[in-house]
Amino acid sequence: IDKVLRGLRVGTLFHQDARLWAPVTDSTARDMAVAARESSRKLQALSSEDRKQILYSVADALEANEETIRAENELDVAAAQEAGLEESMVARLVMTPAKILSLAASVRKLADMEDPIGRVLKKTEVAEGLVLEKTSSPLGVLLIVFESRPDALVQIASLAIRSGNGLLLKGGKEARRSNAILHKVITDAIPETVGGKLIGLVTSREEIPDLLKLDDVIDLVIPRGSNKLVSQIKSTTKIPVLGHADGICHVYVDKACNLDMAKRIVSDSKLDYPAACNAMETLLVHKDLEQNAVLNELIFVLQNNGVTLYGGPKASTILNIPEARSFNHEYCSKACTVEVVEDVYAAIDHIHRHGSAHTDCIVTEDPEVAELFLRQVDSAAVFHNASTRFSDGFRFGLGAEVGISTGRIHARGPVGVEGLLTTRWIMRGKGQVVDGDNGIAYTHQDIPI
C-alpha cells in the first residue's frame, strides 16, 4: 500500500519541516478518527438551530480572516510557481478575495438548507400503540482526500457540519499552508461543546495508507481528484469509496434522430468540458445513418471543432480515420471514439461491454426506442435527447454536491448531501413484547408522513 500511494505524491511541493510534518504513528490516525466520531455525536445532539449557527459562525470567520487566509495562500502560490507547477494547477490553488466571499456565501446557503438529519422517511404502525419510524441519520466519520483546490476543504467541512458527520481531511501538499489556515479558521468557529476535533486535518507525510486501513472507525472515503487517485484509493482500502474512477460516457444516435438535435447534443457532450467525467468518450451511430450522410455531418461538426476521432473496426474503415486502441478508453481531451452499430440493441450491448456505467444518452425521435434504451441501459444516469453534461449534482438540482458515484451501493450517480447520511429505525411503544409473536397483534399499517 505504502509504495502504491507514495506514487500520488510525485510532483507535489513537500518541504521538510519537522515541526509541522513529523511522522505520526497509526494510533494517531485512529485517535483522530475516534475523536472525530465523539465530536460528531456531540454535534448531532445539538438542536438543528445550533448546527445552523455553527455554519453562520464559520462564514463570519472566513470573512473576518480573509487577509490571513490570502497571506498563507500567497505563500503556497509562490512556492508552486517557483517549483514550476503546471499553470492550471496554480490557477486552482489561488484564493482571491472574491472566492473567499463566495465561499462564505455558500456556507450561509448551506446553513439555510432544510436540516438533513432526523427526517422521517417512512412511518409504520407495527401494532396498536407501537410506531416505527425510519429516520435519516449522519453516516459517522468521513475521510476526504483532495488535491489542489483549498476551497474544497471549506465546502466539504461545511457539508460535514450540516450533515452531523465527523471528518478527516487529507489535502494536497501544494496547498498545505492554505489548508492549515482554513482548517484553523473553521475549527476555531466550532463551539467547545462540540470540539474542534470534529474536523481533523491530516498533515503528516505517511498517513494516507494508515488512514485507509482504519475501516473500523472510518465509514466512507471520498476522493476528490484525478482518476488515478480514485482508483488507487479504491484498490487499497476496505472502507467504502464514494467516487468515480472512469467516465466512459456514450451518445447513441439512432436512425430516427433529428439531425440538428443530434449535432447539438454530440457537440455539447464532447466539447462543453472535454476533460469532465460526464463528457462523451464514444459516439455510437446507427448503421442507416451512413447512407443518408448524417454520419458525415456528425463527424464534421466534431472535426470542425478540433476533436480528434478514432474509429472502431467499422467506423475507421468507413470514415478513413485511425483505429481506436480500445473501446474502454477515456480520452479526457478533445478526442473521442466513433463506431457504427446495427441497431439500439447493439448500442446497449456495446455500452454494457465497454462503458463505465456513468452516463449514457440516446438521441432519437422514436419514443419506443427511447424507452427501451432508458429501461435497459444499466448506468447511473441514462438520458434521452439531452447532453451527457447534465449529469452533475448542481444541474440535477441536488443543492450541495458531494461527488459522482459509479459504485452501485449506497449512492449512485450525482450525489447530494443524502450520500453523507444513513438511516436509523426508531420505535416507540407502550411496553410491548414479542413473546414468540403470540404477545402481539401485528397491524403493519403505513402512516402518512
Added chain:
Amino acid sequence: IDKVLRGLRVGTLFHQDARLWAPVTDSTARDMAVAARESSRKLQALSSEDRKQILYSVADALEANEETIRAENELDVAAAQEAGLEESMVARLVMTPAKILSLAASVRKLADMEDPIGRVLKKTEVAEGLVLEKTSSPLGVLLIVFESRPDALVQIASLAIRSGNGLLLKGGKEARRSNAILHKVITDAIPETVGGKLIGLVTSREEIPDLLKLDDVIDLVIPRGSNKLVSQIKSTTKIPVLGHADGICHVYVDKACNLDMAKRIVSDSKLDYPAACNAMETLLVHKDLEQNAVLNELIFVLQNNGVTLYGGPKASTILNIPEARSFNHEYCSKACTVEVVEDVYAAIDHIHRHGSAHTDCIVTEDPEVAELFLRQVDSAAVFHNASTRFSDGFRFGLGAEVGISTGRIHARGPVGVEGLLTTRWIMRGKGQVVDGDNGIAYTHQDIPI
C-alpha cells in the same frame, strides 16, 4: 484467505466425489458471475408481469417436484445423522412436505408483491421540458453464502428473481444434495429468454476465496450463518457485505420506569430467543433503582428464568455476582451482563463504547429522557418501551427479509427487498444542452410522484 476460510469447513460433511466437487479455476467463478449479470439484464428487460410469471412457475415446480426434493433431502439428512452432526443442525436440514408447500406459498406471495423495480422515487423538472427521475433498479449480482437450511436457497433465489438480480449461491456441504435439486428445479423453471445462469450454484471446494476476490463482478455479499462466517467474510473481501457479525443489544432501565413494564421487556429481550442477534446481552440500570429494590426485582426475574448473570465493576459488588469478562461480549445464550449507571448520559456513553450498534432500548415513563435516548443513541434500531426482539424484518413489516445489517452504508438494521436495489437517474429532454450553463434556464421544481 484460503487458510482463514478453510476454517469454515470444519465439521461439515464433505465427501470426495471428483465429478461433483472438482476444483475450479478463478475464471470459472468469474464466468459464473458474468453470466449471472448477463441473464439478470435479460430478466430486467422483461415486463413486470413476465417476472411475476417466473415466480409462479418456480412455485409450481417446487410442488411438482416435492418427492424428488424430499428424496435428495433424506440422503443429506441420513448422511448428517451418520456423521453425528448436532441435533439442531439436522433439524434445520430437514425438508418436510409441509415446509416445501409453505416455501411454494411464500414464492407466490412474493410474486404478488408490488414490483420493486422501476419505481419512481423522486421527480424533478430540471428546466422546461427536461424531466429527471430517480428510479429503483436491481443491484446487479449478489453472492449469498449460507449454512444448513436449504429453504434459504429458495427464499433467496425468489427474492433475486423478484428484484431483477443475478445470484451466486454457496451453500453448506451438509445440504449439498438438497441444494443441488432445489437449484435444478428453480433454474429449470426460468425461461430460456433469461437463462438458468441467472442463478449459479457454486459447488466446488475451493471457490469461496475465489468468489470473494471478484469485487469487479459481484456487487454485494450476503452471508447467512454464524457470526464467525460473517466476520470472516467481512475481513477477507472488498465486496460490500450486508450482514451483522455481532448483536450486543442493551436495555437501559431508567429511574422513571414502570417496574412491571421493565420486567416484561427485560425478560422478553433476553428470553424470547436467547441466541438471536436482537436478544439483550447487557442490562443497564439507573443507580437510583438500587435503593428502591427495583434492581433486585429485575435480577430476580432473570435468575428465576435461568439466566446466568455477570456484573460490571459496580453491579458485581452490589449484587455479589461474578464479574463479566468484558462489556463487549455477546453470550448468545441464557446469560447476560448487568451494570449500574449514573444516568441516561452514562447509559448512552456505555452503549456507544461497548455496543455493536444493532438494537438498543430504553424503558422509562419520562418522555424527555426517552426522546434524548432515541435521538442520541447511534444504533441501527433504537426503541422506547418495546422489546429488542422486535428488531426484525417481518416484525417491522418489511415483507421479505434479506437480513439485518450493522453496516452504516447502503442499508441499516432489518433490510427488506430494497437492500437488493440501487437507483438510476433517468432524464428525458427535447435536445437541451449545457453550453457552459448558458444554454439552459434551470427551474429545479419538484414534481409530485
